[in-house]
Amino acid sequence: MTKPILEVKDLYKYFPVAHSMMDKILRRPHLEVKALDGVSFSVGKAEIVALVGESGSGKTTLSLNILGLQSPTRGEAFFNDLPLGKWAVGKLDQKDRRRIGVKSRRSQTLAFRRRAQMIFQDPYESLNPRQSIWEIMAEPLEIHFPGIREDVKERKVRSALEDCGLTPAEHFWDRYPDELSGGQRQRVVIASALVLEPDLLLADEPVSMLDVSIRADILTLLRTIRDVRGVTILYTTHDLATAGYFTDRMIVMYLGRIVEEGPTIEVLTSPKHPYTQALVSVAPAPNPRKRKQRVILKGELPNAVQIPSGCRFHPRCPIAQERCKQEDPSLTDAGPNRRVACLFAEGIKRNE
Amino acid sequence: MNSLEVKNLSVEYLNEKGDHLIAVENLSFSIPQGKSLGLVGESGCGKTTVMLSLMRLLPEAGRITSGQVFLNGLDLMRISEKEIQKIRWKEIAMVFQGAMNALNPVRTVESQIVEALMVHEILSSKADATKRAGELLELVGIPSKRGKQYPFQFSGGMRQRAVIAMALSCSPKVLIADEPTTALDVMVQAQITDLLQRLQKEMNLSLVLVTHDLGVVAEICDDVLVMYGGVMAEHADSDSLFNRASHPYTQRLLQAFPDIANPGSKLASIPGVPPRLNALPPGCRFEPRCDLRIAGLCEKIQPPVIQISEGHSASCHLLARGDQHD
Numbered sequence: 001m002t003k004p005i006l007e008v009k010d011l012y013k014y015f016p017v018a019h020s021m022m023d024k025i026l027r028r029p030h031l032e033v034k035a036l037d038g039v040s041f042s043v044g045k046a047e048i049v050a051l052v053g054e055s056g057s058g059k060t061t062l063s064l065n066i067l068g069l070q071s072p073t074r075g076e077a078f079f080n081d082l083p084l085g086k087w088a089v090g091k092l093d094q095k096d097r098r099r100i101g102v103k104s105r106r107s108q109t110l111a112f113r114r115r116a117q118m119i120f121q122d123p124y125e126s127l128n129p130r131q132s133i134w135e136i137m138a139e140p141l142e143i144h145f146p147g148i149r150e151d152v153k154e155r156k157v158r159s160a161l162e163d164c165g166l167t168p169a170e171h172f173w174d175r176y177p178d179e180l181s182g183g184q185r186q187r188v189v190i191a192s193a194l195v196l197e198p199d200l201l202l203a204d205e206p207v208s209m210l211d212v213s214i215r216a217d218i219l220t221l222l223r224t225i226r227d228v229r230g231v232t233i234l235y236t237t238h239d240l241a242t243a244g245y246f247t248d249r250m251i252v253m254y255l256g257r258i259v260e261e262g263p264t265i266e267v268l269t270s271p272k273h274p275y276t277q278a279l280v281s282v283a284p285a286p287n288p289r290k291r292k293q294r295v296i297l298k299g300e301l302p303n304a305v306q307i308p309s310g311c312r313f314h315p316r317c318p319i320a321q322e323r324c325k326q327e328d329p330s331l332t333d334a335g336p337n338r339r340v341a342c343l344f345a346e347g348i349k350r351n352e
Numbered sequence: 353m354n355s356l357e358v359k360n361l362s363v364e365y366l367n368e369k370g371d372h373l374i375a376v377e378n379l380s381f382s383i384p385q386g387k388s389l390g391l392v393g394e395s396g397c398g399k400t401t402v403m404l405s406l407m408r409l410l411p412e413a414g415r416i417t418s419g420q421v422f423l424n425g426l427d428l429m430r431i432s433e434k435e436i437q438k439i440r441w442k443e444i445a446m447v448f449q450g451a452m453n454a455l456n457p458v459r460t461v462e463s464q465i466v467e468a469l470m471v472h473e474i475l476s477s478k479a480d481a482t483k484r485a486g487e488l489l490e491l492v493g494i495p496s497k498r499g500k501q502y503p504f505q506f507s508g509g510m511r512q513r514a515v516i517a518m519a520l521s522c523s524p525k526v527l528i529a530d531e532p533t534t535a536l537d538v539m540v541q542a543q544i545t546d547l548l549q550r551l552q553k554e555m556n557l558s559l560v561l562v563t564h565d566l567g568v569v570a571e572i573c574d575d576v577l578v579m580y581g582g583v584m585a586e587h588a589d590s591d592s593l594f595n596r597a598s599h600p601y602t603q604r605l606l607q608a609f610p611d612i613a614n615p616g617s618k619l620a621s622i623p624g625v626p627p628r629l630n631a632l633p634p635g636c637r638f639e640p641r642c643d644l645r646i647a648g649l650c651e652k653i654q655p656p657v658i659q660i661s662e663g664h665s666a667s668c669h670l671l672a673r674g675d676q677h678d
Contacts, residue, residue, distance in 0.1 A: 054537040054538065070361060089583035211395055211625075211626070212564055212565075212566070213604070213605060214608075214622070215608065215621070216608050217621035220617070223457055241610035241612040244612055244615030245610040245619055263614070264615060282538055282610040284565065284571050285611055285612060287572060287610055287611075288570045288571075288594055289591065294542055300507050300540060
């Protein structure tokens with residue numbers, strides 16, 4: 001991997017649970033939702049990484065922290081080698097400020113926003129219905145580059161729209177979102193994220209609201225954008241099959257932790273963590289001849305307030321043993337480029 | 353014997369301008385007792401309209417213009433509203449799309465099942481109904497004591513289970529499930545499909561699964577009907593459909609579906625978008641997106657339904673032409 005563009009180091013995000021007067025009188029302990037419970041990983045430039053997990057796994061909290069929309073309880077993330085949390089709120093140290101060449105808090109924040117953009121899930125909700133496509137595309141440019149020349153603005157809008165397959169751009173930019181199909185809207189959403197030429201795109205379930213017949217196009221588009229513009233993409237999803245189609249590396253999360261990480265194809269063809277194995281086994285294959293033995297886990301993700309003791313997956317784990325109730329496995333190397341957090345996974349290096 | 357048989361069903365909607373929009377045209381299918389049919393298609397293909405027609409629950413603007421629907425030999429289209437009310441829920445029940453939001457938020461889950469049991473006069477005493485509601489919840493894998501809770505205290509998967517329990521409260525013979533797994537997590541999806549499959553076997557239900565997810569269909573359905581633009585594109589047993597797809601739309605749809613067993617394999621979207629009801633192509637509905645179209649024919653004339661083998665048919669001019677050459 002090349003030098004990482006994003007480095008997340010031991011990130012924790014706890015949300016306090018409301019503590020009532022009664023709780024105080026009865027001296028009940030302060031409870032916390034442990035949405036992120038020690039997450040570390042890095043992403044190389046122009047890599048496409050899938051962040052996979054069910055609801056409650058912490059993937060959304062992780063995205064929000066990476067975008068600087070939340071600040072972590074503990075731990076730090078680095079974006080382009082600069083402390084992301086400080087940068088997003090415009091509080092970089094003097095030498096770091098000099099590196100990005102800006103001074104004021106607002107211009108630091110804007111400089112960060114330009115480099116990290118988000119693609120939202122629902123193209124029917126994330127576009128302002130009263131703005132034309134041109135207005136949607138031009139607004140970020142006017143905010144970030146006040147007084148931008150009209151011809152430069154037009155060139156940037158055109159190139160973003162056309163890179164997203166909306167060609168010729170002038171055929172689309174006078175229209176309003178309701179005149180476009182779902183697939184075209186999602187292309188506009190992606191184009192509006194690209195218009196500022198970011199280094200990092202966070203795509204949160206960008207195809208789950210789209211019809212199957214057009215999903216592949218949008219995923220292929222994301223890959224093309226990476227190839228052409230060198231953008232790094234973090235793809236958040238619970239759908240392993242779409243992640244398998246176009247991502248380079250996969251990070252599987254469970255209850256605020258990474259449980260497995262590795263090259264996508266390897267993780268899907270030989271998953272090591274029992275949770276990943278179960279997820280792969282239940283992903284529907286489009287062929288009745290390939291019906292396989294499904295490992296259906298009971299129940300749902302436990303409450304992140306009371307994380308199970310030992311390995312947090314043990315209450316649902318099909319291969320759990322006594323040891324798993326006490327020992328909390330850390331993410332350990334398990335072969336080239338692979339990491340897994342399981343005491344009994346194949347191929348892990350044990351220090352025994 | 354077929355428990356549900358649909359013959360040449362056509363449905364129209366009237367828009368505010370007074371135009372007749374054809375939502376479903378000439379659709380026929382049947383399900384033997386205890387079997388399952390997957391009704392597959394993209395948004396706007398008419399699959400939900402078909403289901404609402406079967407239940408006679410079409411919105412006011414909708415009208416069944418022709419066709420018959422037989423439920424165990426009884427034509428549902430000819431009976432009175434009063435009679436259909438007796439059949440709904442007792443003979444044919446439905447798990448609605450977005451079932452996550454189909455529960456009343458201010459009443460306990462149990463009381464909602466009790467209500468269904470009592471309204472349909474399955475049980476007259478409240479005590480019996482409460483006991484039965486508990487059994488139904490256990491049947492779908494929810495501890496009966498949790499019936500005293502409100503929907504907001506349930507997770508998405510549990511709400512979906514509760515809605516299934518409610519649909520089964522009057523022991524129907526036919527269960528229609530409209531997108532029962534959409535918007536659920538993968539593991540919960542697997543739990544729900546597993547549950548539907550188990551219930552179908554245990555209760556000898558005929559199951560109609562309406563979905564856009566071919567993977568779920570491949571997992572649990574005996575037969576598959578693919579709809580496109582309000583008409584049948586292809587209809588076959590699951591094995592034939594997934595391994596010997598004949599209609600270009602089915603073929604392309606399968607190519608667009610990522611297969612986890614082959615990560616990194618090529619996927620191809622279908623260019624264009626499904627037709628709108630107010631602008632249906634005059635010929636084959638799929639012709640504008642089809643790369644195998646026969647010029648001068650497909651855009652003008654609707655394709656006939658071609659029987660490919662026993663229980664496998666598709667409507668496509670290419671297949672008709674193939675027959676002539678043979």
